[in-house]
Amino acid sequence: MHSFKDLTAQFSQHFEKQQFPEQPSKLYNAASHILGISGKRIRPVLCLMGNELFDDLRTDAFEVGSAIELFHNFTLLHDDIMDKAPIRRGKPTVHTVYGEPAAIxxxxxxxxxxxERLNKIETHYKQKIISVFNKAAIEVCEGQQLDMDFEGMEPEKVQYDDYVHMIGLKTSVLLAASLQLGAIIGGAGEGNQQHIYSFGKNIGIAFQIQDDYLDAFGDPEKFGKQQGGDILVNKKTFLLLKALELCTPEQRAELKMLMETSPADKVERVLALFRSCKVDEWAEKEKERFQQLAFQSLDNVAVLSNRKAALMEVANYLLNRQQ
Amino acid sequence: MHSFKDLTAQFSQHFEKQQFPEQPSKLYNAASHILGISGKRIRPVLCLMGNELFDDLRTDAFEVGSAIELFHNFTLLHDDIMDKAPIRRGKPTVHTVYGEPAAIxxxxxxxxxxxERLNKIETHYKQKIISVFNKAAIEVCEGQQLDMDFEGMEPEKVQYDDYVHMIGLKTSVLLAASLQLGAIIGGAGEGNQQHIYSFGKNIGIAFQIQDDYLDAFGDPEKFGKQQGGDILVNKKTFLLLKALELCTPEQRAELKMLMETSPADKVERVLALFRSCKVDEWAEKEKERFQQLAFQSLDNVAVLSNRKAALMEVANYLLNRQQ
Incomplete structure (x- = not known):
């Protein structure tokens, strides 16, 4: 059994070998650019952990992990074009450097x-692996479309359950599938696969609630982002949607006015409103609720509990930052 | 053995069953839009023919053919975004109707x-099928990048051989791979696979030379396009690149002037120049040369010649229009 840090190092070593040919250079430089500015390789490490939960690590888990990480980076690259985002993690986005056509x-x-990566794995579970992968990949695209659909809607028209469904597709199913794919490689049966998938799905939603919470109420120095960044751009978040549901008609009118007019003290006033309708307390409980669902699913995985240590570690790492 | 017409009808019946889920509707309506405005399903029919050259038609050839046709339509959709094309085959392009984000x-x-389609086929040749498919798919992307690279260059800087290489990637390898994939399903050995691939590759290049020729010298009524459309937009074609190679310094200066200034009689004057440096005769010979290479490869396929009838038919259909 390996630790989170260990698996991250092992995966990076595998992944950072030459990914692409040299020519046409513009095409492959653009593809390499996004790999250079993306993050912590959480998803492929979850795939390795899913494997190790059930059996010794296999080479196939590194191939499938690489496929997952490439896919995740592909979605970041195209999402940045769709969102016209100039910057990702402090670096210019691919289309900013190489132009939209080369970025697409x-x-x-x-x-x-x-x-190509998925095609390298052993034959006996290839059909299942590609099928589970494709289901998640299609859902990620569907989540991105729903997100764009919601963006064009008045916030009070977006139902909370529909929003949770969208966030699940856009951000959680790939985490969940990463674990399941690793579990398949480790030889897990269907029941255990579903438990570990459910663990990942609920951790993902809890993480997103926390992310929205920290953007509003977190310590900007520790969180590394501008406080209230989501509020400034009227982003639909767990907090905003729930606030619109919980608040009085007067509070709703003020919230809408603040969103429409964006006064200088917008962030403070929206935060005050959020607090007065107790959406901050609600968010902590809602995160806790999804976290409990996740740990319940992990409990249900029928392996010795000491095999679950690395997954507990990564869940705590993801869900306890800045607290 | 089935005719071209027969196979087209069979494929269409298979392909036009529900491709996508209903929701999110904008996403899947956009995907269905391109399927509704694209053409003659030549590539999947080549896949069926590749299968039937060696053995009875198998269901897998319909799945792989569907994958090929979906892939081809995906490239048309994204190419139209990259080229900012408003119209395809007389209909508005996907991004024109649904916006760029949903189109991407x-x-x-x-x-x-x-x-998903490729994952449905039998296990024993799945690795090989996905590998051959991916090689072609990657080459199509590389060809599109080279095409965009060339677009930004002065025409006399583009080497003829590099141009043939680009056209091969962008337009021929998918035709060639369609035949090879069908041949694999039909049980062909490596040698026969390579012969049929080479047939498709050379037919594709001959077709492109003919396409460029007809745009310049064809009967616009029969060809269905504006005569000299390529000349009007200074498109790099076989004719233009070869003309720049064959012409005198004076002719080259005139050609460049016509391209830069676009006078009202540009098409006539460029055509006169093309004729005076005999690029029209050259194009007919060059097309003939690739056509001969193609038929030589088809001859080399080790099956009874009566099995090749449908492929001869489709080659003649592709290469003798308007003559």
């Missing part, structure tokens, strides 16, 4: 390379 | 569905 094409070729 | 995402989800 670089994402496309990355998605084909995803399946 | 619709292409992405289509590419995932490509692999």
């Amino acid at each position: 094409l670089a994402g496309d070729v990355m998605l084909i390379y995803v399946y | 995402l619709a292409g992405d989800v289509m590419l995932i569905y490509v692999y």
